[in-house]
Structures are given as C-alpha cells and as structure tokens.
Amino acid sequence: xxxxxxxxxxxxxxDNAATTRVRPEVVVAMVDALQERFANxxxxxxxxxEAERLVKAAxxxxxxxxxxxxxxxxxxxxxxxxxxxxxxxxxxxxxxQGSHLVTTAIEHSSVLATARALAQRDCELTxxxxxxxxxxxxxxxxxxxxxxxxxxxxxLVNNEIGTIQPIAEIVQAVKRRRPEVLVHVDAVQxxxxxxxxxxxxxxxxxxxSAHKIHxxxxxxxxxxxxxxxxxxQLTGGEQERGLRPGTHNVPGIxxxxxxxxxxxxxxPGLSERMQALKLRLVDRVRAEVPGVVVNGPDPAQGxxxxxxxxxxxxxxxxxxxxxxxxxxxxxxxxxxxxxxxxPSHVLQALHLxxxxxxxxxxxxxxxxxxxxxxxxxxxALREAAEEVRLVAAxxxxxxxxxxx
Numbered sequence: 243x244x245x246x247x248x249x250x251x252x253x254x255x256x257d258n259a260a261t262t263r264v265r266p267e268v269v270v271a272m273v274d275a276l277q278e279r280f281a282n283x284x285x286x287x288x289x290x291x292e293a294e295r296l297v298k299a300a301x302x303x304x305x306x307x308x309x310x311x312x313x314x315x316x317x318x319x320x321x322x323x324x325x326x327x328x329x330x331x332x333x334x335x336x337x338x339q340g341s342h343l344v345t346t347a348i349e350h351s352s353v354l355a356t357a358r359a360l361a362q363r364d365c366e367l368t369x370x371x372x373x374x375x376x377x378x379x380x381x382x383x384x385x386x387x388x389x390x391x392x393x394x395x396x397x398l399v400n401n402e403i404g405t406i407q408p409i410a411e412i413v414q415a416v417k418r419r420r421p422e423v424l425v426h427v428d429a430v431q432x433x434x435x436x437x438x439x440x441x442x443x444x445x446x447x448x449x450x451s452a453h454k455i456h457x458x459x460x461x462x463x464x465x466x467x468x469x470x471x472x473x474x475q476l477t478g479g480e481q482e483r484g485l486r487p488g489t490h491n492v493p494g495i496x497x498x499x500x501x502x503x504x505x506x507x508x509x510p511g512l513s514e515r516m517q518a519l520k521l522r523l524v525d526r527v528r529a530e531v532p533g534v535v536v537n538g539p540d541p542a543q544g545x546x547x548x549x550x551x552x553x554x555x556x557x558x559x560x561x562x563x564x565x566x567x568x569x570x571x572x573x574x575x576x577x578x579x580x581x582x583x584x585p586s587h588v589l590q591a592l593h594l595x596x597x598x599x600x601x602x603x604x605x606x607x608x609x610x611x612x613x614x615x616x617x618x619x620x621x622a623l624r625e626a627a628e629e630v631r632l633v634a635a636x637x638x639x640x641x642x643x644x645x646x
Contacts (some may be wrong), residue, residue, distance in 0.1 A: 253569030254615045254622070258454075259401055259431060259548055259606035260573055264497070265456040271500040272458060275493040283490050284481065293492050300499035304463050307433070307502045308448065310440055316464045316482045317495055321430040321451035322352040324464035325395075327486065328426045328447045329356045331472035332393045333365055339422070340390030342366045346378045346397070347591035348405070353395050353428055354587070366390075372591055375539040376405030384415035387423055397428040398438065402575045402588040402604055403538025404548030406436065413444040424470060430454055430462075434505040435513055435547055446470050452494065456609065457501030461494035508609065516607045517546035519616055523605065524549060526620040531627050537589060537602060547607045550589070552598040553623070556630040561603060564626035570619050573604050 255263070275296060281289035283297050297317070305312040318324040333343060345357050347369050354369075361367035368386040372378045383394060394416050396407055413425050426447040429438045434455035440448045448465040452458055464486075466472060472485050479487030505512070524541045527534050537550040553561060558574040565572055575586040585599040605619070 253571060254618045255571045256605045256607065256611065256615065256619055257571050257573050258608035258611075259604060261453045261459060262456045262608050263610060264453075264458060265501060265504060267504060268457055268497045268500045272493040272497040275496045279492070283492060284479075293490075296492055296496050297490050300495045303499035303503050304450070305465075307506050308438055308440055308450070308465055309442070310465050311468065314465055314468055316466060316486050317490065317498075318462045318464055318486055319460055319491070320453070320462040321350075321428070321449050322462075323486075324449040324451070324462045325350070325352040325426075325428055326356050327464055327472065327475055328449060328466075329353065329360065329393065329395060330475050331485070332424055332426070332447070332470070333360055334473035335471035336392045336424075337364075340388075340392045342368070342388050342391040344368045344370065344383060344386045344391060344394040346370045346372060346383075346407075348372055348376055348400050348403075348588045349395065349397055350401055350428055350430070351587075353397065357395070372405075374592055375543070376400055376403050376588070376592060377539070378407055378412070380408055380411040380415040383412050384419045387416055387419045389420075391420060391423050393424045393426060395426040395428065397430075398432040399429070399435065399545040399548070400538070400588060401431045401548070402586055403550045403592075404431075404544035405539045406432075406543070406545055409445065410443045417444060431545065431548070434502065434509075435516070435545055440465055440467070452498035452501055455501045455505045458494050458497040461491055461498045463498070505609070512609055513546045516609070516611065519607055519611055519613065520546060520549055522613070523607075523616045523619065524551075526616065527551065527623060530620050530624045535598060537592065537594060537598065549605050551603050551605065552594070552601045553603065553627050554597045554601050555634060556601050556627050557634070558600060558602045560630050560634075561601070561623075561626055564630055565619075565622050568622040568626060570622040572606075572619075574602060575604055 279292050281293045283294035301315045302312045305315050343357055343365055357367050370378055370382050370386050396412055398409055399406055416423050424446040427445050428449045430451045432438050433450040446467045451462040474485050476487050481487050521541055533554050535552045537552055589599050
C-alpha cells in the first residue's frame with residue numbers, strides 16, 4: 243500500500259538528536275542580526291562595534307550556561323569543528339609532552355574518526371570499550387593512561403543510545419593517574435538536556451552546538467580552560483584569540499545564545515517532561531509491538547531525550563521509510579553516518595546480535611514533543627512493523643518457490 247508522504251512540519255518529528263526545529267524567538271534574533279546589525283565585528287566603526295557587542299553578549303550567555311569564564315569560549319562552525327579543534331589542536335600543541343590519545347568505542351564520528359586520523363600520522367590511540375549499556379568504566383579509562391598520554395576524550399551523552407557517562411569520576415580517575423593529562427568532553431547531546439559543569443568536574447575542554455537546542459545549524463562552541471594550549475587548525479585572522487580565525491557568523495552566534503538562554507530557562511522541568519514522555523513511549527511500544535528490545539541503558543537511566551529500539555524481523559532502514567510514509571520521522575542512528583549501510587559502530591560496541599543491529603531505530607525527543615506524538619508514533623510503529631515483518635517473512639518462501 244502506497245501512502246502520501248507528509249512534510250515534517252505536518253507529521254511527528256522524533257529525530258531531534260539529528261537536529262531540532264529553530265525556535266521562533268531565535269529566528270527573530272537572527273533576522274535582526276542579519277538585516278539591522280550586519281556589520282563585520284572586526285570593523286572599528288560604530289556599526290562594527292555594535293556587531294562586536296552582540297558577539298560579546300552571546301559569549302557571556304554560553305559561558306553562563308556552562309558556568310565558565312566568557313574568555314574561555316571559542317565560537318566555531320559547529321560541534322564537528324569544535325571536536326576537531328580540541329583533538330587536533332591539543333595533540334599538536336603538546337607534541338613535545340607526548341603523542342598518546344585515549345577515547346571510547348562509542349564516540350561521535352567527529353571524535354573517533356579524528357582520533358583515528360591522528361593515529362595514522364604521528365599519534366598513538368587507545369580506544370576503551372564500554373559495557374552492554376554503553377557505559378565506560380572510569381578505572382578502565384585511567385588504566386589506558388600512559389606516561390606519554392596527552393588527552394582523554396569522552397562524550398557526556400551518547401548521540402545514538404543516550405548513555406550518560408560518569409564524567410566527574412572519569413576525570414578524577416585520570417587526574418589521579420596523571421594530573422597533567424587533559425580531558426575533553428563532547429557535550430553536544432547533553433547541553434540543554436542535563437547539567438554540563440566543566441569546572442565542577444575538572445574538565446579542560448567541552449564541545450557544544452546550537453542546532454541540537456533549537457538554534458541554527460553551523461554554529462558551535464568550544465570551552466577551553468584558561469592555561470590549556472591549542473594549535474590553530476586554520477590560519478588567516480585573529481578572531482577568537484587567533485585560535486579560530488575567520489569572520490564571525492554573527493547571526494548564528496546570536497541565534498545560538500538565544501536558544502541556549504531559552505532552553506536553560508526551561509530546565510529542569512523540560513528534562514523531566516521529556517524523560518516522562520520517553521518512558522511512556524517505551525512502555526507503550528513494549529505493550530503494542532511484540533519483540534521490541536531497548537538497546538543501551540535502561541530508559542530510566544539514560545538521557546531524557548534519546549532511546550534506541552530494535553524491532554527484530556524488520557530492517558531498520560526499511561522501518562524508517564515505512565514510518566516516514568505515515569508521517570513519522572525517526573532515524574537508524576547518527577545523522578552523520580545514516581547513509582552508510584554498515585551497522586552502527588555504537589551498537590557494535592555493545593556486542594549486540596546481528597538481528598538487533600540491523601533492526602535498530604533511534605527515537606529522539608525535544609521540547610516540542612507531546613503525548614499525542616508518542617501515541618501516533620506507537621500506532622505507526624505497530625502498523626509499520628507488522629507490514630515490514632510480513633514482507634520480510636514472505637521473501638524466503640518466494641525464493642524457495644522460484645528454485646522449485
């Protein structure tokens with residue numbers, strides 16, 4: 243049966259870990275920066291100074307959200323660039339102290355692929371495994387530290403399964419082993435959902451991004467603790483203390499700060515509401531769709547907005563399309579790798595059986611998700627799973643008939 247596909251704005255959008263809808267207040271602030279305060283912040287005339295004041299205010303907003311000094315915030319083009327700058331910049335700046343980098347098996351590709359690229363050059367890499375819930379043991383991270391270790395990079399919330407890593411314990415274990423080792427945290431999926439407290443945890447670098455919190459795509463930030471050295475990965479300007487040169491994306495930066503302020507004003511009530519919706523979704527799916535299994539942490543323990551489900555007997559990418567035909571939008575995993583046919587490296591790190599790897603779906607909520615959305619998703623998944631399973635079950639018998 244062929245159904246008319248809906249636009250995302252008319253359907254149920256549950257792919258918020260990939261990106262979120264920009265809030266109207268953010269659009270208003272960005273349009274003002276685009277049309278009215280459009281000058282280059284590097285210009286010394288009054289129009290330029292006005293644009294510079296916007297950037298300064300935005301820097302203060304992001305810093306306040308992280309409870310860090312404003313001077314420690316560097317604006318970037320997004321989470322991927324910030325992660326690259328953290329890893330490449332630190333390893334280059336501290337090459338005389340060592341060449342060893344430690345990370346985990348379930349990092350975002352912008353960390354894991356960057357770490358592997360560095361390992362192909364002049365660095366050495368240790369990838370620490372995780373348990374069945376995606377959690378890394380702090381002592382295992384500390385055990386990976388060597389005399390030549392420069393940096394440890396561990397994400398706070400996993401973008402595919404929602405595991406929350408014990409960052410404070412990891413930092414304590416690493417610093418006990420070697421106090422001079424730097425710790426970087428990819429907090430892209432955590433920022434605006436759960437508290438992110440770099441100074442309280444002793445973290446040295448933190449990555450955040452705008453488009454996961456109803457801000458614009460193409461804008462992010464890297465917290466760099468005072469005293470931490472970075473080698474710039476771009477050259478040609480003095481912006482961002484010379485560590486990230488290039489004309490400031492003022493509208494994007496303004497939009498990021500606006501989204502951060504609005505999102506953080508809504509906590510912790512927002513996180514509690516998303517968690518309740520997530521638990522309701524899991525309970526309803528378990529009741530309505532036979533055989534569904536949760537991948538990763540117990541839903542009560544993971545991040546409030548992400549849950550990963552396997553529907554054995556139905557391929558994940560086929561289910562995604564079947565749900566989209568019903569106006570429900572989810573994904574099979576990270577948007578950065580969703581077009582690849584290989585199973586998710588995150589799910590592989592959990593040592594799941596092949597059937598669960600192939601039938602996985604990531605459902606991710608936002609401040610816009612409602613109980614009605616949850617019910618529509620459950621109904622659509624029940625119908626789609628039954629349809630896809632029937633088709634899949636019929637194929638072997640059809641091939642047997644053809645051979646006969």
